[in-house]
Amino acid sequence: MKRAWWKEAVVYQIYPRSFMDSNGDGVGDIKGITGRLDYLKELGIDVIWLSPVYQSPNDDNGYDISDYQAIMTEFGTMEDFDDMLREAHERGIKIMMDLVVNHTSDEHRWFVESRKSKDNSYRDYYIWREGKGEKMPPNNWGSCFSGSAWQYDEATDMYYLHLFSKKQPDLNWDNEKVREEVFSMMDWWCRKGIDGFRMDVISMISKTKELPDGPVTPGNLYGDFGPYCIHGPNVHRYLKEMNEKVLSRYDLITVGETSGVTVEDAKRYAGESEHELNMVFQFEHMDIGNNGTKWNRNPVPLVEFKKVMSKWQTELEGKAWNSLYLENHDQPRSVSRFGNDSEEYRERSAKMLATCIHMMQGTPYVYQGEELGMTNYPFTDISQFRDIENINAYHELVEVSGTRESEELISCFQYKSRDNARTPMQWDDSPHAGFTEGKPWLAVNPNYKKINAKAEMENPNSVFHYYKKLIALRKKYDIIVYGSYELLLPEDENLYVYTRSLEDEKLLVMCNFTKENRAIEIPQEFTKADGKVLISNYGRDNGEIKNLKPYEALVLIV
Numbered sequence: 237m238k239r240a241w242w243k244e245a246v247v248y249q250i251y252p253r254s255f256m257d258s259n260g261d262g263v264g265d266i267k268g269i270t271g272r273l274d275y276l277k278e279l280g281i282d283v284i285w286l287s288p289v290y291q292s293p294n295d296d297n298g299y300d301i302s303d304y305q306a307i308m309t310e311f312g313t314m315e316d317f318d319d320m321l322r323e324a325h326e327r328g329i330k331i332m333m334d335l336v337v338n339h340t341s342d343e344h345r346w347f348v349e350s351r352k353s354k355d356n357s358y359r360d361y362y363i364w365r366e367g368k369g370e371k372m373p374p375n376n377w378g379s380c381f382s383g384s385a386w387q388y389d390e391a392t393d394m395y396y397l398h399l400f401s402k403k404q405p406d407l408n409w410d411n412e413k414v415r416e417e418v419f420s421m422m423d424w425w426c427r428k429g430i431d432g433f434r435m436d437v438i439s440m441i442s443k444t445k446e447l448p449d450g451p452v453t454p455g456n457l458y459g460d461f462g463p464y465c466i467h468g469p470n471v472h473r474y475l476k477e478m479n480e481k482v483l484s485r486y487d488l489i490t491v492g493e494t495s496g497v498t499v500e501d502a503k504r505y506a507g508e509s510e511h512e513l514n515m516v517f518q519f520e521h522m523d524i525g526n527n528g529t530k531w532n533r534n535p536v537p538l539v540e541f542k543k544v545m546s547k548w549q550t551e552l553e554g555k556a557w558n559s560l561y562l563e564n565h566d567q568p569r570s571v572s573r574f575g576n577d578s579e580e581y582r583e584r585s586a587k588m589l590a591t592c593i594h595m596m597q598g599t600p601y602v603y604q605g606e607e608l609g610m611t612n613y614p615f616t617d618i619s620q621f622r623d624i625e626n627i628n629a630y631h632e633l634v635e636v637s638g639t640r641e642s643e644e645l646i647s648c649f650q651y652k653s654r655d656n657a658r659t660p661m662q663w664d665d666s667p668h669a670g671f672t673e674g675k676p677w678l679a680v681n682p683n684y685k686k687i688n689a690k691a692e693m694e695n696p697n698s699v700f701h702y703y704k705k706l707i708a709l710r711k712k713y714d715i716i717v718y719g720s721y722e723l724l725l726p727e728d729e730n731l732y733v734y735t736r737s738l739e740d741e742k743l744l745v746m747c748n749f750t751k752e753n754r755a756i757e758i759p760q761e762f763t764k765a766d767g768k769v770l771i772s773n774y775g776r777d778n779g780e781i782k783n784l785k786p787y788e789a790l791v792l793i794v
């Protein structure tokens with residue numbers, strides 16, 4: 237397998253709005269990040285994935301960009317950005333920017349022009365269509381944030397497409413000028429010295445020309461645009477063009493957010509010889525339990541989870557590269573979803589989950605606060621949410637269609653809302669967890685007095701120190717990066733056990749996903765005298781192992 241620095245790196249995602257506020261306005265900012273770089277250095281990560289910091293009216297917290305070459309006023313200035321980049325580089329930390337180019341904000345200069353008239357030179361930068369009739373959008377597609385994916389615009393009596401909010405009009409990638417603008421903007425950032433791109437919903441940039449109605453699943457008001465917008469007809473052509481014109485000219489880390497991606501698709505986006513991206517984010521493991529709707533409280537059966545993870549591990553081996561994650565700004569907290577966030581088991585299960593993911597083949601991504609074992613927020617009321625996805629879904633499902641009961645839907649939001657990940661980073665036990673001296677834009681989790689970075693750093697047995705150790709091990713052992721993966725006990729509903737192999741070395745990774753003791757038989761090759769414990773969340777060293785304790789994680793190497 238070919239070596240690459242981005243295969244050996246560990247990435248840390250920062251959601252700037254919630255990371256650190258330096259000026260007391262309740263909103264995280266760039267100076268806040270710069271001030272915490274030493275913390276990240278201590279953790280040992282190599283790359284920061286920075287969620288969007290560009291100028292934005294914040295309809296979707298920066299994923300609606302009105303100027304790609306300016307910094308959001310609330311976050312600071314371009315000078316602050318340059319300082320942060322320099323300070324990060326001085327510490328050996330790279331910066332990967334979020335590239336949001338499936339859509340812009342409706343306040344972007346291009347769209348302001350585009351909506352003016354049918355013959356405006358920017359008209360074709362976006363996707364405009366006539367309605368099917370009086371008050372009838374061009375087709376039945378629903379947007380990801382509820383409602384129709386089409387917005388009527390009076391100025392020209394036409395509709396524009398927005399797969400997300402109506403303040404996020406989709407760019408028309410079939411227009412060569414759009415591609416040129418995007419590529420030259422990317423080039424501008426690369427020349428500034430940034431180190432890579434995470435590409436927002438990049439699998440959706442190419443749409444089927446005819447824009448036909450999509451299938452309607454029972455219980456839904458709108459049709460699914462998926463078959464016509466996800467992995468559309470020209471997506472690979474456009475990415476190859478992007479690679480040739482920009483990516484291949486620099487030494488970057490690139491990862492595509494590709495919802496709906498299968499292993500076969502991933503080999504095209506991130507294949508070793510495809511010249512598109514380094515890797516993609518797949519969502520199959522995050523979507524387990526979703527039966528046509530994200531708003532459920534279904535548990536994640538371990539057998540299914542193992543099946544999905546193992547498929548990605550074995551089928552990309554030698555062909556493409558995996559990204560490894562359980563959290564990001566769009567997902568609830570992993571310890572609350574896959575582990576156990578009770579007082580008794582939170583720490584153990586957070587460490588167990590970290591072991592399970594970090595011992596796999598691929599590039600691990602740590603989301604801010606995951607390294608502290610931060611948990612979901614105890615939401616009980618719709619007024620507590622800030623996320624447009626929840627606010628719109630509540631409106632549509634409870635108030636308009638009446639298909640869901642308020643209380644029941646909120647309990648699903650509590651379990652799955654993106655706002656769980658967006659509550660402020662818990663730095664210490666001072667008011668608002670040390671995140672701000674003002675009033676935070678989204679409430680701090682009330683458990684901050686116990687769960688915070690300061691306490692975690694002081695306690696050598698904390699989740700933080702465990703992450704630090706996992707990251708350090710990856711730097712020391714090639715087998716953790718490059719070893720090939722094999723699942724053991726596929727039908728076991730409680731234990732996740734797998735091996736990694738590289739030349740004459742072998743790892744055995746054992747994780748107990750339950751709060752009971754579980755018997756385990758260690759394969760003979762690992763009981764040999766030269767076998768040793770690489771990491772354990774129970775402080776085991778050597779000795780006979782007959783069972784795994786509640787949420788135990790144990791890695792042996794021979």
Ligand code: GLC
Nearest residue numbers: 296299336400436437565566
């Ligand atoms: C991606 C982002 C998400 C955003 C959406 C629209 O899925 O991760 O936060 O809302 O794209 O840009």
Ligand code: CA
Nearest residue numbers: 257259263265
């Ligand atoms: Ca601020």
